[in-house]
Each structure stands twice: as C-alpha cells, then as structure tokens.
Amino acid sequence: xxxxxxxxxxxxxxxxxxxxxxxxxxxxxxxxxxxxxxxxxxxxxxxxxxxxxxxxxxxxxxxxxxxxxxxxxxxxxxxxxxxxxxxxxxxxxxxxxxxxxxxxxxxxxxxxxxxxxxxxxxxxxxxxxxxxxxxxxxxxxxxxxxxxxxxxxxxxxxxxxxxxxxxxxxxxxxxxxxxxxxxxxxxxxxxxxxxxxxxxxxxxxxxxxxxxxxxxxxxxxxxxxxxxxxxxxxxxxxxxxxxxxxxxxxxxxxxxxxxxxxxxxxxxxxxxxxxxxxxxxxxxxxxxxxxxxxxxxxxxxxxxxxxxxxxxxxxxxxxxxxxxxxxxxxxxxxxxxxxxxxxxxxxxxxxxxxxx
Amino acid sequence: xxxxxxxxxxxxxxxxxxxxxxxxxxxxxxxxxxxxxxxxxxxxxxxxxxxxxxxxxxxxxxxxxxxxxxxxxxxxxxxxxxxxxxxxxxxxxxxxxxxxxxxxxxxxxxxxxxxxxxxxxxxxxxxxxxxxxxxxxxxxxxxxxxxxxxxxxxxxxxxxxxxxxxxxxxxxxxxxxxxxxxxxxxxxxxxxxxxxxxxxxxxxxxxxxxxxxxxxxxxxxxxxxxxxxxxxxxxxxxxxxxxxxxxxxxxxxxxxxxxx
Amino acid sequence: xxxxxxxxxxxxxxxxxxxxxxxxxxxxxxxxxxxxxxxxxxxxxxxxxxxxxxxxxxxxxxxxxxxxxxxxxxxxxxxxxxxxxxxxxxxxxxxxxxxxxxxxxxxxxxxxxxxxxxxxxxxxxxxxxxxxxxxxxxxxxxxxxxxxxxxxxxxxxxxxxxxxxxxxxxxxxxxxxxxxxxxxxxxxxxxxxxxxxxxxxxxxxxxxxxxxxxxxxxxxxxxxxxxxxxxxxxxxxxxxxxxxxxxxxxxxxxxxxxxxxxxxxxxxxxxxxxxxxxxxxxxxxxxxxxxx
Numbered sequence: 001x002x003x004x005x006x007x008x009x010x011x012x013x014x015x016x017x018x019x020x021x022x023x024x025x026x027x028x029x030x031x032x033x034x035x036x037x038x039x040x041x042x043x044x045x046x047x048x049x050x051x052x053x054x055x056x057x058x059x060x061x062x063x064x065x066x067x068x069x070x071x072x073x074x075x076x077x078x079x080x081x082x083x084x085x086x087x088x089x090x091x092x093x094x095x096x097x098x099x100x101x102x103x104x105x106x107x108x109x110x111x112x113x114x115x116x117x118x119x120x121x122x123x124x125x126x127x128x129x130x131x132x133x134x135x136x137x138x139x140x141x142x143x144x145x146x147x148x149x150x151x152x153x154x155x156x157x158x159x160x161x162x163x164x165x166x167x168x169x170x171x172x173x174x175x176x177x178x179x180x181x182x183x184x185x186x187x188x189x190x191x192x193x194x195x196x197x198x199x200x201x202x203x204x205x206x207x208x209x210x211x212x213x214x215x216x217x218x219x220x221x222x223x224x225x226x227x228x229x230x231x232x233x234x235x236x237x238x239x240x241x242x243x244x245x246x247x248x249x250x251x252x253x254x255x256x257x258x259x260x261x262x263x264x265x266x267x268x269x270x271x272x273x274x275x276x277x278x279x280x281x282x283x284x285x286x287x288x289x290x291x292x293x294x295x296x297x298x299x300x301x302x303x304x305x306x307x308x309x310x311x312x313x314x315x316x317x318x319x320x321x322x323x324x325x326x327x328x329x330x331x332x333x334x335x336x337x338x339x340x341x342x343x344x345x346x347x348x349x350x351x352x353x354x355x356x
Numbered sequence: 357x358x359x360x361x362x363x364x365x366x367x368x369x370x371x372x373x374x375x376x377x378x379x380x381x382x383x384x385x386x387x388x389x390x391x392x393x394x395x396x397x398x399x400x401x402x403x404x405x406x407x408x409x410x411x412x413x414x415x416x417x418x419x420x421x422x423x424x425x426x427x428x429x430x431x432x433x434x435x436x437x438x439x440x441x442x443x444x445x446x447x448x449x450x451x452x453x454x455x456x457x458x459x460x461x462x463x464x465x466x467x468x469x470x471x472x473x474x475x476x477x478x479x480x481x482x483x484x485x486x487x488x489x490x491x492x493x494x495x496x497x498x499x500x501x502x503x504x505x506x507x508x509x510x511x512x513x514x515x516x517x518x519x520x521x522x523x524x525x526x527x528x529x530x531x532x533x534x535x536x537x538x539x540x541x542x543x544x545x546x547x548x549x550x551x552x553x554x555x556x557x558x559x560x561x562x563x564x565x566x567x568x569x570x571x572x573x574x575x576x577x578x579x580x581x582x583x584x585x586x587x588x589x590x591x592x593x594x595x596x597x598x599x600x601x602x603x604x605x606x607x608x609x610x611x612x613x614x615x616x
Numbered sequence: 617x618x619x620x621x622x623x624x625x626x627x628x629x630x631x632x633x634x635x636x637x638x639x640x641x642x643x644x645x646x647x648x649x650x651x652x653x654x655x656x657x658x659x660x661x662x663x664x665x666x667x668x669x670x671x672x673x674x675x676x677x678x679x680x681x682x683x684x685x686x687x688x689x690x691x692x693x694x695x696x697x698x699x700x701x702x703x704x705x706x707x708x709x710x711x712x713x714x715x716x717x718x719x720x721x722x723x724x725x726x727x728x729x730x731x732x733x734x735x736x737x738x739x740x741x742x743x744x745x746x747x748x749x750x751x752x753x754x755x756x757x758x759x760x761x762x763x764x765x766x767x768x769x770x771x772x773x774x775x776x777x778x779x780x781x782x783x784x785x786x787x788x789x790x791x792x793x794x795x796x797x798x799x800x801x802x803x804x805x806x807x808x809x810x811x812x813x814x815x816x817x818x819x820x821x822x823x824x825x826x827x828x829x830x831x832x833x834x835x836x837x838x839x840x841x842x843x844x845x846x847x848x849x850x851x852x853x854x855x856x857x858x859x860x861x862x863x864x865x866x867x868x869x870x871x872x873x874x875x876x877x878x879x880x881x882x883x884x885x886x887x888x889x890x891x892x893x894x895x896x897x898x899x900x901x902x903x904x905x906x907x908x
Contacts, residue, residue: 009485013478014840069686070709072716112631121708122651122851126843127892141878184471191470191477191486192456192463199446199457206444209406210524211432211461220467254716260715266448300734301724308721315714316702 014188015183024081032175036168045167046283048239050275051174052232057259057271058181059228064257065265066194067221068201069116070125072133074229074256076112077249081105081230082237087145098234104225105230108135111337113222117215124283124290129194140245151244154237163222164238181228184270197221229256251304258307262314264323273322281307310329357420359384359528359560360405365414367400374400376418376584382491382528387554387561389566391595394605395523397584398564399409399441402530406438407431418528433461437521438530441564443513447506451516454505455491458523460482484523494552510537522553529553531563535570543570545604568596580604621753623869631830631865632766636821637842638849638857639770646790646852647810650700650711654719655818656839661722662688662819663831664732667739671876672731677742679803681823685816692815695810700811701804719836722742727833734833739826758827769817770858786810841868844888863887 005013016022034046060074088097112131116124138145146152157164157173164170188194197219198345199207206212237243255278263274285303318325358381367375374397382388390398403409405416407428407615415425418434426434431434437458446454462484465477495515500508505516514537521529534542534550544551547570553559554574565571571592578595580587588598617619641655652658659731665687672681674729699718703711727734743757777783788796789806797803822835845864849856864884 009482009489012485013481028829037742064709068709070712072712088536107371114890119892122645122712123847123892124429125651125712126847127889130844130888134882137882140734183570187471187477191465191481193467193470195449195453195457196460198449198453199460202443202446202448205408206446207457208408208428209438209440209444210458210520211429212457213427213429224471251720254720257713257716265709301727303718303724305724305728308717308724310715310720312699312714314715316699319706319710337633347368356740 003081015186022345041167041338044171045239046279047173048098048167048171048278049236050272051171051178051238052236053256053259053275053278054254054272055174055178055181055235056229056232057263057275058185058233058268059230060256061223061268062185062188062197062228063221063225065260065267066189067197067218069218069221070121070128070248071225071253072125072129072257073112073135074128074225074251075134075248075250076135077109077226077229077250078233078236078252078256079135080108080226081243082243082248083139083146083152083232083233084230085234086154086237086243089155094159098231101234102227102231105233106227108230109222110219111220111227112226116222117218128313129250129253132250136245136248137250146245149245151242151322154241154243156241157238170235170239177231177235181231182268184228189268193217193220195271200234240265252318253305258311260309264321264326267321267323268322269326273326277310277322281310358382359419360416360562362401363415365401365404365406365416366412367397367409367471369410373397373584375404378581378584378586379414380579380586382560382562383576384527384560385554385558387550387563387574387580388600389571389575390581391565391571391594392581398581399465399532399608400584401581402438402532402562405431405530412535412587430600432524432526435525435527436530437512437526437528439517439521439525439534440533441536443510443517445513445517447504447507449505450486451500451505451508452502455488455495455515455519455523456481456484458520459487461524475563479598487525488523489547491519494522495519495549501576505606507589510587511539511542514538518549522559526559527538528560528562531561531565533564533566535565543567547585557578568592572596618752619873620870623873625755625759626751627866627869628862629865630868631764631862632762633821633825633838633861634826634842634845634864635858635861636766636769636816636824638819638845638861639773639854640821641809642841642849642851642857643814643817643856644855645788648696648700648789648807649708649793650703650710651715652814653715653843654722654836655814655842656687656836657722657726657841658688658692658815659818659822659825660831660833660835661691661726661822662727662815663739663826663835664726665819666826667737667831668731669736671740677740679890680821684823687820689812689816692811692813694812695815696808698726700807704804704847713735720844722820723833723836731834736830736832739823739831741823741827744827762824765820766858769820773813773817777810782809783902828844841884844884846878847888847893 002019011017016025039047048144056078059077060071063069063071081101081104084101085097088100112128115131116127118126119294140148142148151260157170164173172287188197196207196212199210199212200214200217208214240247241280259274261274262277264270272315284302285306314321320327360382363379364377365375365379366373366377374406376397378401382444390401392398400409404411405423407423411424418436421434423431423434446457454594463480465480465481469476492501495518497512497515497519500512500516505513508516514534518531518534531550535546537548550561551574554561563575575592577590578602579589580595580598587600587604588595637655637659640658641652644650644652644655662684666684669675669684670677673680675683678753695718699714699719700711703714703875724732729757740760743761746757748755748757776786785796785801786806786809788799788801789803793803822831825835825838829838839863842861847860849858849860864887866879866889867883871883875883
C-alpha cells in the first residue's frame with residue numbers, strides 16, 4: 001500500500017504531485033496527441049464529440065457538482081454558445097466569435113442565475129428548467145437573427161490561413177480547449193473560490209458564517225459554468241455545421257446531467273468518462289440491435305430507454321459513477337490483497353437534509 | 357468601550373417573542389456566557405448577531421459599527437466567528453478544506469488570479485495553509501486532517517467547527533453550546549480551550565451553555581435569559597443564586613447540573 | 617368579451633388538469649421529500665391504461681376509468697418500491713436525477729408497447745362533442761366534467777386526509793418521517809400508498825386531458841407545466857398546488873388570446889420566474905430557510 005510522505009504545503013497544490021502521476025499523464029498526453037494518426041476517421045469524429053461533451057460537462061460540474069446548484073436547463077447555454085458563434089461568424093473571424101460565444105453564454109448564465117439566487121434545491125432546479133424553456137422559445141422566435149426553425153448553416157473554422165476542414169484539425173482545437181477548461185477547473189478547485197463553491201453546496205449557513213458572499217459566488221459559478229458550456233456549444237456548431245432549435249432540447253440537458261453523474265459527481269475526470277459513455281452508448285446499441293428480436297430493434301424509443309436504464313442502474317448501484325469505479329480499481333491494486341468490497345463506503349445520512 | 361453592545365433588541369417568530377427588548381454589552385477580552393432554559397431565546401440572540409434574522413427593534417453594534425446594515429457574510433468579515441448548535445460543517449470535504457474555508461474572509465486574490473492560479477492565488481493559499489496548520493496544532497487534530505468531515509464522530513466534528521471559527525482570526529467568537537454532546541472529559545478539555553482562546557489568542561468569547569461547571573469555570577460575566585428577556589446579569593455566582601433565575605429553572609436548588 | 621369568457625372557461629379547464637398533476641406532485645413531495653419529475657409521465661401512463669381498457673378492451677367508460685386509476689395506483693406503488701425505496705437517505709440531486717431518468721424510461725417504454733406506439737390515440741368519452749350555450753359562450757361538456765371531477769376529487773382527498781386514520785398517518789409522515797416512524801406508522805408502506813394515490817390522481821388528469829391533446833407518449837410534457845403550478849402554490853401546500861394549477865391555466869389561455877405568438881408556450885415559466893423572484897417560497901409555501 002502506498003504511503004505518501006509530504007514535506008511541503010506545496011505538495012497539495014501541485015496538479016501532478018507524484019512522479020508516477022506525471023508518468024501516466026505524460027503517456028496520456030502522447031496518446032491524445034497521436035489520436036488522429038492512430039484512430040480511424042469515424043472514431044476521430046466521435047472523439048471530437050467526446051471532447052465537446054466533456055467541456056460542457058466541466059461547465060455543468062462546476063455548477064451542479066461543486067456549487068450544488070442543480071441545473072436542469074444547461075442545454076440553453078449550449079444553444080446560446082452555438083447560435084452566437086453561428087451568427088457572429090457571418091461578419092467576424094472565429095478568433096473573435098469564439099470568445100464572444102463564451103461571454104454571451106456567461107451573460108445568459110447570470111440572467112438565469114439571478115432569479116435562482118434566492119432559490120435552493122428544488123425551486124432552483126425548476127427555475128433553471130423554466131429559464132431554459134424561455135431561452136429555447138426566444139431562440140426559436142427571434143427569426144431575424146436565428147432563422148427560427150429553419151436553422152443556420154455554419155462554415156468551417158478559419159484560423160488565419162488555416163481552415164479546419166477535417167475532423168483531425170478540429171480535434172486538436174477541441175483538445176486544446178478541453179485541456180484549458182480542465183486546467184481552469186483544477187485551478188478554481190485549489191483556490192479559495194473553489195472551496196467556497198463547495199461550501200455553498202454543503203451548508204449555505206456555514207458558508208455565510210465564514211464570510212462567503214453567497215450571491216457573488218453563485219453568480220460567478222453560473223457565469224463560468226455557462227461560459228464553458230457555451231464554448232462547447234460553439235465548437236459543436238462547427239462540428240455539425242448546421243444548427244436548429246430542435247438540437248437543444250430538454251433531452252440535451254438530461255444528457256449533460258448523465259455525463260456528470262455517470263462520470264462521477266465531484267470529479268472533473270469523471271466528465272471525460274461520462275462523455276465517452278454518452279458517445280459510445282449509441283454505437284453499442286447499434287451493434288446490439290443485430291442481436292435483438294426484430295420488434296425491439298426497430299423501436300425508436302430503444303436508445304432513450306437504454307440511456308435511462310443505465311442512468312438508473314448507476315444511481316442505484318454505482319452512485320460514484322465511472323470515476324468511482326476507476327478509484328475502486330486503483331484501490332484494489334494498491335491494497336492488494338487486503339481490498340474489501342466496502343472499502344470505499346461512506347456514511348449515509350437519514351436526518352432531514354440540509355443539502356437543499 | 358464595549359466590543360459588542362445590544363440595545364433593546366427583539367425578534368419574533370409568528371406570535372412568539374424569541375428575544376424581547378434585550379440589552380447587554382460585552383467587554384473586550386472577557387468570556388460572556390448566556391444561560392437560560394430551553395427555548396429562552398439564546399440561539400436567537402446569536403442569530404441576530406450573525407444577521408441570519410433581521411432585528412425587529414433595537415440596535416446591535418460591534419466595535420462601534422452598526423451591525424444592522426450588514427449582510428450575513430459581512431459579519432464574518434467584520435471579525436465575528438461562530439459555531440452552531442447543530443454543527444454546520446461541510447460534510448463532503450476534508451477537515452483541512454473545512455478549515456481552509458474558515459480563512460475565506462482574508463482572501464485577497466481576484467477571481468481571475470484564482471482561475472489562472474497566478475502567483476497571487478498561490479501565495480494566498482499557502483498563507484492560509486500556514487494559519488490553518490497553526491490552529492490544527494492548537495486543537496491537536498492532526499490525524500483528522502485529511503479525513504472526510506462527515507465521517508467523523510460528533511465530538512471531533514465540534515472541535516473542527518471550533519477550529520474553522522478560530523482560523524478566521526476573529527475578535528469575537530460565538531460558541532453555541534460548545535459542550536453539548538461531549539463527554540465529561542471532553543467538556544473539561546473545552547474549559548482549557550476556552551481559557552486558551554481568551555488568554556493566548558486574545559479573542560473575546562460569547563458562549564451559550566447549559567453546563568454550569570463550564571460556565572462557572574471560565575465566565576467573566578453571565579447573562580441569564582428567559583422568554584427572550586433578561587433575568588439577571590453578573591458574575592456566575594451572583595447569577596446562580598439569583599431567585600428569579602432559580603425560579604425560571606423550575607425551582608431546582610441550583611440551576612442546571614454539571615459534573616462533580 | 618365573449619372571447620375573454622371563452623378563454624376563461626378553457627383556462628379553468630386546462631388549469632384543473634394542471635392542478636391535478638401538481639396535486640399528485642405535491643402529495644409525493646410532502647410525504648417523501650422526493651421531487652418527482654416523472655409526474656407528467658405517470659399521467660401519460662394512466663391515460664394509456666384508460667385507453668387500453670376503454671378503447672382497446674371495449675369496457676364502458678365509467679368502469680374503465682376507475683379501473684385504470686386502480687391500475688395506475690398499483691403501478692405507482694410498484695415504482696416507489698423498486699426505484700425510490702432504495703434511494704431513501706440519498707442526496708436530493710440523486711432522487712431528482714432518478715425521477716428524470718424514470719420519466720425518460722416511461723416515455724420510451726410506452727412507445728414500445730404494442731397498440732400504444734408513437735401515434736396519437738383518441739379516448740372515446742360519453743360526452744364527446746356535446747355543448748351547451750350560456751349567453752354567447754360555448755361550454756363544452758368535456759370542460760365542465762373536468763371542472764366537476766376536479767372539485768369532487770379534491771373534496772374526497774380533503775376528507776380522506778382529515779378524517780381517516782390512514783390520512784392522518786400520511787400527514788404525520790409528510791411532516792416528520794422519523795417521528796412518525798417512531799410512533800408506529802409504517803413509513804415505507806405509507807410512501808407506497810402516497811405514490812399509489814398520486815398515480816391515480818394523475819391518471820384521472822390524463823383522462824381529463826385526453827379530449828384536448830389526445831393520448832400519446834408526449835403527453836408528459838404537459839405535465840412539465842405542473843411544476844410551475846406546484847411552485848407557485850408553494851411546495852408544501854395542497855390547496856396551493858390547486859390554485860397554482862388554475863392560475864397557470866388561466867395565464868396560458870389569456871396570453872394565447874392577448875399576447876404575441878409564442879408567449880403562450882412559455883407563459884407558465886415566465887410567471888414562475890417572476891413569482892419566485894418576488895417570493896421564493898411560492899404564494900402559500902413555507903420558507904425553506906435552514907434553521908440556524
């Protein structure tokens with residue numbers, strides 16, 4: 001079993017404190033950089049989507065997982081980012097439109113956050129749901145800008161002289177943004193702001209008693225969360241190259257929640273696992289269809305049913321998500337042969353919740 | 357000049373007067389205890405000071421400043437820290453994180469600096485960590501440092517909450533029933549801590565307590581309240597022998613019971 | 617003027633449906649602290665039960681509908697036992713996610729049942745198409761039945777909760793589960809009972825909604841409007857949920873009449889946000905603030 005001997009406070013602040021962390025992450029970095037060479041083109045396209053969902057997931061994780069503000073309407077921010085970049089790029093280059101998409105999404109995030117400030121728990125969840133319906137309706141109706149139900153076609157990204165006309169080139173951009181988003185998340189989490197967010201999740205009264213300004217921190221969380229998801233939406237618009245209101249429905253909000261839950265609430269890594277899960281699942285279903293009785297295989301509802309069942313399965317049996325499973329595996333190997341089935345179990349509380 | 361002064365403060369819930377035109381003041385450096393039967397309004401006094409509830413009447417001032425204009429989180433910035441009767445810790449976080457959070461009011465790093473973890477943010481976190489480790493040493497909770505707060509026993513959680521209040525370097529510390537749920541040995545330990553907090557850390561303490569031995573051992577002055585208004589104010593001995601106080605505790609010979 | 621009165625009647629009528637769904641939602645929340653995002657889907661399933669019994673099974677309407685409600689009750693209790701009971705004590709976020717997943721699951725499974733599928737079906741009812749005219753305003757009998765049924769149901773529930781032993785026990789559970797348990801109330805069974813009642817109420821809502829929207833797997837989305845209704849009423853309050861539902865129904869119909877295109881779809885949500893900003897606990901709700 002590994003024993004860590006810390007000799008300075010700096011240790012706890014470093015992103016990769018142990019030499020073996022640096023080794024494995026280094027290996028991961030090499031693999032990620034070589035992916036376009038190693039993966040067949042179809043899978044590369046899927047990898048781009050994984051990156052996009054992971055970035056959106058980071059955003060939602062900051063708000064829901066860390067600050068405890070459940071958002072059932074994150075699809076709205078995704079849509080705002082996608083539409084902002086699609087509309088602005090008719091007149092300005094990507095390097096301006098992209099950050100603008102993030103800023104616009106952040107602004108909408110603050111607008112959504114404001115009524116949500118005084119709300120907690122369920123009121124908050126419903127408030128975010130209501131806000132996202134309103135945003136969708138506005139997008140659908142504001143036809144002069146968004147072309148309503150007809151949608152907008154989106155051109156390829158131009159960075160100076162380079163046109164990102166293949167999945168491989170888009171992949172590197174998405175990878176860069178994902179790494180930056182991840183780094184941003186880790187920075188926040190090791191700073192006072194990050195722990196203030198977690199404090200708000202666990203006990204708002206306790207947080208106030210140490211001087212955390214609830215309103216300010218919640219709004220910052222909403223803004224950052226919406227901005228990240230908006231940037232993901234902007235990248236999505238360029239991957240799919242055509243956006244219309246039907247792509248940004250409640251189902252997308254649920255998918256994002258699935259990403260962070262199945263990935264593992266409370267872990268940024270988890271978002272990546274969750275994104276992989278959500279992109280791979282339809283492929284698995286498609287393959288499995290060949291082995292199913294014909295009646296089942298033809299159903300349009302099959303994919304949603306499988307999603308929902310997986311989510312319920314995880315909620316009931318593996319609430320720590322894929323990240324939790326990953327930790328259990330690591331722990332098994334490090335504790336071998338002393339590992340017990342419940343080594344990672346935590347106390348349950350049956351008292352009337354404070355978490356709302 | 358008094359550190360905290362309450363002037364005819366009141367608070368009601370529905371028809372019930374929790375605090376009824378109460379006045380008192382707390383001198384710097386003293387340990388000021390509040391006693392009274394259950395439901396007497398003691399925690400409501402703390403909640404008024406923390407600005408969790410608005411004042412109905414009267415005025416509260418701290419260091420000369422009117423508290424009535426502050427938001428709850430600004431009370432902490434003003435230098436008042438508190439513990440809660442039912443422990444408001446951050447259960448999902450480690451003890452270390454809970455304590456680091458107690459330093460929040462001293463944070464000078466901007467949001468941008470934190471997002472990019474610029475040197476300013478790094479310096480802030482390291483400085484906070486120094487202070488937190490000093491408090492960990494003071495309270496002797498080193499072995500709980502990385503444990504999840506929600507998994508700890510009640511007595512240890514109380515101490516961690518005390519630690520969170522201490523790391524913010526307050527001028528006034530509000531302790532809400534610090535000995536409730538503690539064993540007699542742990543309560544004795546609390547006596548020493550309160551003394552150390554007053555003498556070594558120079559913090560003024562206000563304490564709600566039921567345990568009379570703790571109250572008698574450390575208090576400079578005691579305020580007895582019942583149904584939101586003052587029954588008696590004086591030294592522990594004076595208050596304990598006051599007939600009105602005895603009557604309020606249902607005619608027992610000595611109010612409350614402590615070990616020994 | 618006639619248009620206004622007409623809208624008023626439709627508004628009250630659809631409002632009753634929202635009120636019933638909101639009622640089912642609040643019943644579950646009060647007793648179990650679970651926020652049931654699948655309430656709309658429970659309504660949809662109940663409507664499909666009725667459709668199966670009445671239209672496919674050719675049972676008379678007055679027998680088929682109560683039978684459907686009974687089936688829905690059983691279904692609700694089973695759902696509680698299999699999905700929600702293991703989640704007792706877990707964080708509210710988890711239960712929200714579980715009911716959201718449940719909603720998706722019910723919707724997809726319903727579309728896979730032979731005979732239900734993805735088409736819309738009409739539910740034959742005895743008063744279809746009948747109307748009365750009152751001073752220029754056309755009152756369809758369907759609307760009137762909706763209002764009458766809602767009133768009857770609310771009265772029945774009021775009597776149940778106030779005067780029967782089980783009803784009082786349910787009230788106890790909704791106020792303090794732990795204490796009720798210590799007093800000998802079988803809390804887990806009470807949870808199943810409340811889910812059963814809630815599902816039956818929602819099934820009735822589905823039957824009442826069917827003439828307006830027809831029976832189809834997307835019916836549950838209408839149920840999403842019930843959340844603003846429940847919130848506007850204030851989460852812990854049953855009369856509040858009913859008034860909230862009526863309020864939402866009226867706002868929707870009136871904005872359809874007077875406001876620009878598209879506002880009607882989001883009127884409920886705008887009203888919700890406006891209200892929450894002014895009064896975070898809803899019109900009748902108790903403040904959810906932590907006691908320090």
